[in-house]
Structure formats: structure tokens, C-alpha cells
Amino acid sequence: MTEQKKLTFYGGPWVSFLPILSFVAVAIYVAIALDEATIQGMWVGILAGLLVTFLLAKDKSVYTETIMSGMASKVAIAPVAAWIFAGIFATVLRSSGLVDGILWAAYHTGATGTAFVAVSFIASALFATAAGTGFGTIAAGMGVLYPAGVLLGADPLLMAGAIVGGGAFGDNLAPISDTTISSAASQNTDIGGVVRSRLKYSLVAGAITLVLLVVFSLLQSGASGRVPYEQLAEHMNPKGLIMLLPALVAIYVAMKKGDVIFATSVGILLGMLVAVLSGLNTVESFISVKDGALINGVAGWMADLSILVLLLAGGIRLMLDGGGSDRLIAILKNLVRTPRGAEASSAILSLFLSAMMSINAPAILAVGLSYAKPVGERFKLHPYRRANIIDSMACTLVYSLPWSAALLFASGLSVKASEAFQGVPPLTPLEMTPWIFYAWVLLAVMTFSIMTGWGRRFMDGSEEQKDGEVMS
Numbered sequence: 001m002t003e004q005k006k007l008t009f010y011g012g013p014w015v016s017f018l019p020i021l022s023f024v025a026v027a028i029y030v031a032i033a034l035d036e037a038t039i040q041g042m043w044v045g046i047l048a049g050l051l052v053t054f055l056l057a058k059d060k061s062v063y064t065e066t067i068m069s070g071m072a073s074k075v076a077i078a079p080v081a082a083w084i085f086a087g088i089f090a091t092v093l094r095s096s097g098l099v100d101g102i103l104w105a106a107y108h109t110g111a112t113g114t115a116f117v118a119v120s121f122i123a124s125a126l127f128a129t130a131a132g133t134g135f136g137t138i139a140a141g142m143g144v145l146y147p148a149g150v151l152l153g154a155d156p157l158l159m160a161g162a163i164v165g166g167g168a169f170g171d172n173l174a175p176i177s178d179t180t181i182s183s184a185a186s187q188n189t190d191i192g193g194v195v196r197s198r199l200k201y202s203l204v205a206g207a208i209t210l211v212l213l214v215v216f217s218l219l220q221s222g223a224s225g226r227v228p229y230e231q232l233a234e235h236m237n238p239k240g241l242i243m244l245l246p247a248l249v250a251i252y253v254a255m256k257k258g259d260v261i262f263a264t265s266v267g268i269l270l271g272m273l274v275a276v277l278s279g280l281n282t283v284e285s286f287i288s289v290k291d292g293a294l295i296n297g298v299a300g301w302m303a304d305l306s307i308l309v310l311l312l313a314g315g316i317r318l319m320l321d322g323g324g325s326d327r328l329i330a331i332l333k334n335l336v337r338t339p340r341g342a343e344a345s346s347a348i349l350s351l352f353l354s355a356m357m358s359i360n361a362p363a364i365l366a367v368g369l370s371y372a373k374p375v376g377e378r379f380k381l382h383p384y385r386r387a388n389i390i391d392s393m394a395c396t397l398v399y400s401l402p403w404s405a406a407l408l409f410a411s412g413l414s415v416k417a418s419e420a421f422q423g424v425p426p427l428t429p430l431e432m433t434p435w436i437f438y439a440w441v442l443l444a445v446m447t448f449s450i451m452t453g454w455g456r457r458f459m460d461g462s463e464e465q466k467d468g469e470v471m472s
Helices: 013-033 039-056 060-072 074-095 098-109 114-131 134-151 156-173 178-186 191-219 229-235 238-257 260-278 283-287 301-321 324-335 339-357 361-378 383-393 405-420 429-435 437-452
Strands: none
Touching: 013 039, 013 301, 013 324, 013 339, 013 429, 039 060, 039 301, 039 405, 060 074, 060 301, 074 098, 074 134, 074 238, 074 260, 074 301, 074 405, 098 134, 098 238, 114 134, 114 156, 114 191, 134 156, 134 238, 134 405, 156 178, 156 191, 156 405, 156 429, 156 437, 178 191, 178 361, 178 383, 191 383, 191 437, 238 260, 260 283, 301 324, 301 361, 301 405, 324 339, 324 361, 339 361, 339 383, 339 437, 361 383, 383 437, 405 429
């Protein structure tokens, strides 16, 4: 059996960070300097970084094999597959009148403006927690709740913040979320205990987020007022509420199976059947090879984002196999002297790598296995505490930075909503960044927890402060 060759670079392991750093630099430029942020513009950053790094690789064949390994991994393919099916499902529901039905029901029950923002956050958080998918939640929310809320007088940015924040809440807390599974597995501990011990952080951050959404919505001019009937009449149809049936079935299946693709496939098929039988839509509108729902659900931003994620997955694999992340971790290991330092360094690593990668599960696994576990064990930190820190930190900036896959996805869906409903604006990732309250609040809550020791727990079951001790 031949020994697998190691990926090495002229210039050392730090060169392996180049593709991701190049991507981040170009993404910031695209988000800030250009009038309209495009995912295709962000391709330039990661592609340029990959090509330059190719020149610096000592063995070009190993380099290309590493990229292929990253792009073909489940970490890369799983979100792409989920987005494709979730995007189609959202398009089927929207094109069949579910938004019109929700508008009719919300208007006649008085759930306009501020109330709708609050309900959207709670509903998104519950769905994401049940289904275990932040991106599936964003697809459903931005496809249906976002246009409905804006037409009911809610502030567009607050609606986006409520939906994306709810998705982040569930991604962080759900027992079947890839982040929860990754964080628990990396610390060799049980998922149930991790989730139970994480509740206090998630619920505090969620409660603060809900208050902020309501306060800011009330401060918006007219956001809590009643929208004139004439303004909404063309978009209101009680018959559209029939499409809640496939939506609820998909949610139920997602909760039972823990499989987003399985659930959205059931939802797509049932949604098309219900829409056709009720007269809300036609078979042709779904399967048309020109502009059917099966095409529109994937085309444009969805396809562009999928390509970007595959390219990023190649860059992430280079960083992991090329030794860059190991060097960063080794430096921090030598600097840590206290339990608080172990927690803070684990948090910073998880935050930094997830923000750069734009995907959180790989960052959690990389930090958890190679750093948080050995360093945490050195200071006797409980596995639940270690898992909670790396998971929660990885569910903050990855949902709120303008180059994150979450905001790029939400932005693309807002563009589709603006095309379908007059008066509903498209949103750029940079515009949404400050309004993802949950992500920023969770970051503050976890920082407070680390600095004060709130929730700190040791392997012997104690919760006393041991920061003065240096453990070998």
C-alpha cells in the first residue's frame, strides 16, 4: 500500500490560507464597493486564490486531488442539494398563492407590521429547531413570509433579520442540526446533554432578539400601522391558505425524518398536486422548460451560490490538509494558561474559521477535534461546555457577514420575491448584516459567558472558578 503524499507549499503551511483570504477580500470589495453585490463577482476571489496557490504547491497532482476531495465531500454537496430542493419547494408554494393566503389571514386578524415580524421570528426559530436546517428555514421564510410581511407593512430588513435569525437559532439548537451533531461528536459526548445545556444561551439570546425586533419595528414609521386594504387587495386570496397543507406536511416530515431533502421532496410533490387539484396552478407552470417552478427554484442566485460553495469547499480542504489551520491552532495552544483562556481561544478559532469558510460545520469539526477537545481536557472543562462554545460561536458571524452563504442565499431569495410582488424590495447582503440581531446577540451572550464564567462546568461536575490555576 502506497503512502499518501502530503500537501505542501513553497512558503510553508500558511500559504494554504490564501484561497480563503482571497475570497474574503474580494467578497468585502463586492459587498461594499459595488452598487449591486453579485455571487459571480465573489467567484473571482476564490478562483484567483486557488490558481495562485496552485503555482505554490510543490506537488500539483496532490493539490488538484485535494481540491477534488473537498468539492466532492458531503460537507460541500449536502448544503447544495438541500438548497436546490428547498428553493424549488419555496417557489412551488409562492407561485401557487400561499403568500396571498397568508396576507388575507394576517390582514383580517390584525397581524400586520410589528406583530408579523415577531411571529416570523418565532415561527422561523421553531421550524429551524424542528427541522434542523437554517438554510431550509431561510428558503421557506424568504420565499413566503418575507414578501407577505413587507406587503403587510413590516420593515423589509427587520423581516429578513427575523427569518435569518430564526434559522440561526435552530441551526445552533436543533438536535438534528449538522452543527449540533458535529460539536457533540468532536467532544465525544451525547447530543441530548449538549442540547439541554445549550438551552440557556439560546433562549436568552432569542428573548433579547425578540425584544429588539419589536422595539425597532415600533420605531419604524408606519411599521405597526394597518395597511390600506386597497394596497393589498390584488395580493389577497383566502384560497391560497390551502397551500399550508403541503407546507405543514413538509414540516412534519422534516421533524420525523430529520432529512431536509426527503421532506422538501414530499412537499414539492404534494404542493404541485394540491395546487393543480384546487385550480391555484397548472401542471405546465411547474414543468415548463422555459420558466417553470422547477427551473425558477434553482436558476439564478441559487445556482451561482452552489458553484461558490463548491469552490469554497476546495479552498477549505486545502487549508485543512495544507497545515495552515494546524499552525494557527498550535500557536494558540502554547498561549493558553487558564480555563477561561481555553474557552476564549476555542471560541475565537471557531468564530474565525467559520466566518472565513462561510460554512460552520467544517469549522466546528476542525476546531473541536484538533483544539477544543485536547485543550479543554487539559483544563478539565466539561464536554458539554466545550461543544456549546464552538457550536454557538460558529452560528454567529456565519449568519451575519455580507459574504456568508446564509446572507447570499437570503439576498437571492429576496430578489425572486421582488420580481413576483410589486413593492417588495430586493436586499443586498451588506444591507442585511446589521439586522441579523440573533447572530450578534448570541455572540454577545457567549462572550459574556466566557468572560464571567456563567455556565462554565468542569468534568468533575463543579462550576467553581478555577481561572487562577494552570493545569498541566
